[in-house]
Amino acid sequence: MPLVCLTDFEAHAHKRLSKLTWDFIEGGADEDITRNDNTAAFKRIRLRPQYLRDVSEVDLRTTIQGEEISVPICVAPTAFHCFVWPDGEMSTARAAQAAGICYITSTYASCSLEDIVNTAPRGLRWFQLYVHPDRQLNKQLIQRVESLGFKALVITVDVPVLGNRRQDVRNQLDLVMHLTQTHLQSTKEKNSVPHLQMSPISTSLCWNDLAWLQSITRLPIILKGILTKEDAELAVKHNVHGIIVSNHGGRQLDEVPASIDALTEVVAAVKGKIEVYMDGGVRTGNDVLKALALGARCVFLGRPILWGLAYKGEHGVEEVLNILKREFHTSMALTGCRSVAEIKKDLIQFPRL
Numbered sequence: 001m002p003l004v005c006l007t008d009f010e011a012h013a014h015k016r017l018s019k020l021t022w023d024f025i026e027g028g029a030d031e032d033i034t035r036n037d038n039t040a041a042f043k044r045i046r047l048r049p050q051y052l053r054d055v056s057e058v059d060l061r062t063t064i065q066g067e068e069i070s071v072p073i074c075v076a077p078t079a080f081h082c083f084v085w086p087d088g089e090m091s092t093a094r095a096a097q098a099a100g101i102c103y104i105t106s107t108y109a110s111c112s113l114e115d116i117v118n119t120a121p122r123g124l125r126w127f128q129l130y131v132h133p134d135r136q137l138n139k140q141l142i143q144r145v146e147s148l149g150f151k152a153l154v155i156t157v158d159v160p161v162l163g164n165r166r167q168d169v170r171n172q173l174d175l176v177m178h179l180t181q182t183h184l185q186s187t188k189e190k191n192s193v194p195h196l197q198m199s200p201i202s203t204s205l206c207w208n209d210l211a212w213l214q215s216i217t218r219l220p221i222i223l224k225g226i227l228t229k230e231d232a233e234l235a236v237k238h239n240v241h242g243i244i245v246s247n248h249g250g251r252q253l254d255e256v257p258a259s260i261d262a263l264t265e266v267v268a269a270v271k272g273k274i275e276v277y278m279d280g281g282v283r284t285g286n287d288v289l290k291a292l293a294l295g296a297r298c299v300f301l302g303r304p305i306l307w308g309l310a311y312k313g314e315h316g317v318e319e320v321l322n323i324l325k326r327e328f329h330t331s332m333a334l335t336g337c338r339s340v341a342e343i344k345k346d347l348i349q350f351p352r353l
């Protein structure tokens with residue numbers, strides 16, 4: 001049977017992956033409240049279609065930080081793609097390049113940054129950074145990322161400590177051990193991936209550190225993991241270039257709002273001064289439409305990319321992206337939107353039930 005929607009890929013990945021890998025990818029923190037709410041919250045929103053608008057031509061293109069993407073659906077940073085497919089991030093990078101979208105490469109990529117760039121040299125890429133307490137290490141890594149042509153730095157703010165994923169504890173998952181093993185299997189020389197020395201936890205990172213980061217890079221800085229108007233206002237005040245509204249796929253602090261529910265508050269707070277993106281729970285074309293109608297410039301996919309990888313590597317990711325792109329095209333046509341600029345708040349039914 002063909003896989004026709006993103007949740008079909010999820011079911012397939014469940015059958016294909018080891019229990020350890022499946023549980024690690026699929027799991028949320030604590031009671032999975034937020035993890036489950038990310039998808040459920042989208043399903044509570046109703047649409048208001050506008051008919052008789054000649055949708056014979058629908059243009060899906062947009063820009064993020066001034067760079068064109070073919071559709072406002074990009075790849076969120078997730079760790080260790082080699083858990084799921086032999087050449088891991090290299091496959092992901094080729095699929096994203098073929099789709100004409102942005103791929104945010106994780107600090108915990110299991111391929112070297114050089115391999116990722118060389119396999120898809122024309123792809124748009126941003127780099128997700130966990131800020132290390134050793135300032136010098138950050139500086140080296142940022143310089144490397146800049147010279148490799150990454151176009152933005154994505155600073156993850158919601159991991160001062162790692163969230164408590166119960167199933168990983170039960171499975172006695174040792175990520176540090178896997179990190180070393182994966183890394184040794186996927187690269188020739190150990191020293192070619194110094195970013196793997198980075199700590200996942202930026203325990204002491206704070207707003208004051210942003211000025212220092214900005215002083216050592218020309219790249220735009222995007223904060224990932226903002227959920228409130230207070231933090232959104234601070235982000236604008238500290239001259240960052242964008243915000244990704246995210247709860248880390250429900251894997252960090254449990255019982256925070258679904259990303260789509262937090263989006264409205266953040267969009268209102270930034271008053272159009274910087275671009276706002278979102279990730280978390282996007283599974284259908286209608287979900288993409290809803291996020292854009294509520295003010296997101298584009299959405300990012302986390303788990304669905306890994307399901308695509310688990311299915312067929314590069315071609316599996318391409319299929320996931322193509323299916324969602326087709327669905328989004330249909331969603332636009334059925335609501336009367338001929339361009340992403342025409343996707344407005346009036347597509348959303350208020351008050352929300």
Ligand code: HO6
Binds near residue numbers: 159200248
């Ligand atoms: C180490 N997010 O699983 S996994 C520990 N940011 O959601 S990092 C944990 C990870 C990677 C490396 C990680 C995640 C996540 C040492």
